[in-house]
Amino acid sequence: MERKTFISLLVMLLCLGWGFSMTAMAQCPQDPAPVQNPAKMWTRSSSALQLKDTAAVKAEMEKARELAGNDWYFLQLQRLQCNDVDESNTVVQPPGVNLGGTGWHEVSAVPTKVFDNVYYVGGMEVGGWLIDTGAGYIMLDAGYDYSYEEFLKPNIRALGLDPAKVKYILLTHTGPDHIGAANKFQAEFGTKIVFNNTIVNNPWAPGVVTTVMPDGATLTLGDTTITMVLTPRTVGGDGFSYFIPVKIKGKRHLWATYGNTGINGPLANISVYLQSMAKFLTYVDNLRPDIAISSHPFVDGSIRRMELIRECDDRHSRHDLCGPHNPFLIGERAARRYFEIMDQCAVVRYERAAAGLADNGLGPYSPPAP
Numbered sequence: 001m002e003r004k005t006f007i008s009l010l011v012m013l014l015c016l017g018w019g020f021s022m023t024a025m026a027q028c029p030q031d032p033a034p035v036q037n038p039a040k041m042w043t044r045s046s047s048a049l050q051l052k053d054t055a056a057v058k059a060e061m062e063k064a065r066e067l068a069g070n071d072w073y074f075l076q077l078q079r080l081q082c083n084d085v086d087e088s089n090t091v092v093q094p095p096g097v098n099l100g101g102t103g104w105h106e107v108s109a110v111p112t113k114v115f116d117n118v119y120y121v122g123g124m125e126v127g128g129w130l131i132d133t134g135a136g137y138i139m140l141d142a143g144y145d146y147s148y149e150e151f152l153k154p155n156i157r158a159l160g161l162d163p164a165k166v167k168y169i170l171l172t173h174t175g176p177d178h179i180g181a182a183n184k185f186q187a188e189f190g191t192k193i194v195f196n197n198t199i200v201n202n203p204w205a206p207g208v209v210t211t212v213m214p215d216g217a218t219l220t221l222g223d224t225t226i227t228m229v230l231t232p233r234t235v236g237g238d239g240f241s242y243f244i245p246v247k248i249k250g251k252r253h254l255w256a257t258y259g260n261t262g263i264n265g266p267l268a269n270i271s272v273y274l275q276s277m278a279k280f281l282t283y284v285d286n287l288r289p290d291i292a293i294s295s296h297p298f299v300d301g302s303i304r305r306m307e308l309i310r311e312c313d314d315r316h317s318r319h320d321l322c323g324p325h326n327p328f329l330i331g332e333r334a335a336r337r338y339f340e341i342m343d344q345c346a347v348v349r350y351e352r353a354a355a356g357l358a359d360n361g362l363g364p365y366s367p368p369a370p
């Protein structure tokens with residue numbers, strides 16, 4: 001792959017994965033790369049990508065790499081959150097279909113029963129998690145508006161579930177990748193959409209009505225009580241993170257999702273991100289989750305981890321026999337480390353911004369064209 005094409009893939013990664021604001025989307029160039037294989041998330045550049053990081057950035061990056069260790073899903077998380085490039089010039093790109101002149105299109109992941117009471121019905125790029133509470137479903141994020149008919153409802157039905165039972169959708173943030181389909185659920189089934197503020201004039205969800213919850217609130221449906229924490233990533237921004245009780249082979253565990261994955265400059269925004277993460281870590285220390293999952297499943301190997309669960313199901317035909325360990329059950333210490341990696345990568349990105357470097361570390365910062 002030529003360097004130019006590779007750089008454009010990196011730009012696409014930044015555009016799609018991080019900062020789903022309208023301005024960010026508007027600044028994304030039309031990517032000329034060929035259609036991606038949704039299953040192929042790692043791309044190797046044939047030419048060296050030289051990070052221009054200062055000694056201060058490198059020192060912080062080294063801490064992030066140490067936190068990731070040799071765990072492949074942690075390495076994937078670290079590489080993406082830090083915008084890191086290693087010696088092999090390998091980067092993760094968001095899976096999906098490139099439509100050439102008309103942009104990029106989300107594709108479905110394989111619907112999967114992940115825990116006793118949790119199902120994945122979402123896409124390869126943005127999550128769609130269904131929690132069965134015994135009194136209807138709570139859904140964590142939903143996807144793009146077009147994903148609703150294309151695969152969200154079909155995936156729910158493919159798992160023998162009923163989309164009309166989606167009582168609540170919890171939003172992590174309000175980009176088109178999370179709110180578009182939520183609005184469709186609300187229109188068809190009266191689903192309540194939970195967020196930290198009202199969402200008005202959102203071009204991806206016209207007329208959407210939110211159930212506004214305060215910072216630190218809990219929501220109970222059936223046997224499930226979810227805690228939500230306000231974790232904005234920008235000055236004046238919004239976004240919720242969630243702690244969700246789940247069952248694996250009948251045992252109770254706690255899953256944590258940090259709501260605002262992407263880190264957006266300038267410096268003042270990254271400061272807000274760091275403050276949000278510091279607050280979130282106090283919740284992690286109090287509630288002690290043993291499962292950590294991104295709202296974007298390509299970010300932390302969730303797609304592959306679901307594949308492992310399905311392979312096991314294929315062999316045993318029974319979800320409850322699946323392996324000695326569920327690949328998402330990583331334990332309290334590793335779950336904390338997961339969020340420490342996100343936190344440390346925000347430090348890396350802060351140092352980069354402070355040094356006047358571009359977000360991807362490949363050159364000096366240049367403000368976007370007006």
Ligand SMILES: [Zn+2]
Nearest residue numbers: 020175177178
């Ligand atoms: Zn998103």
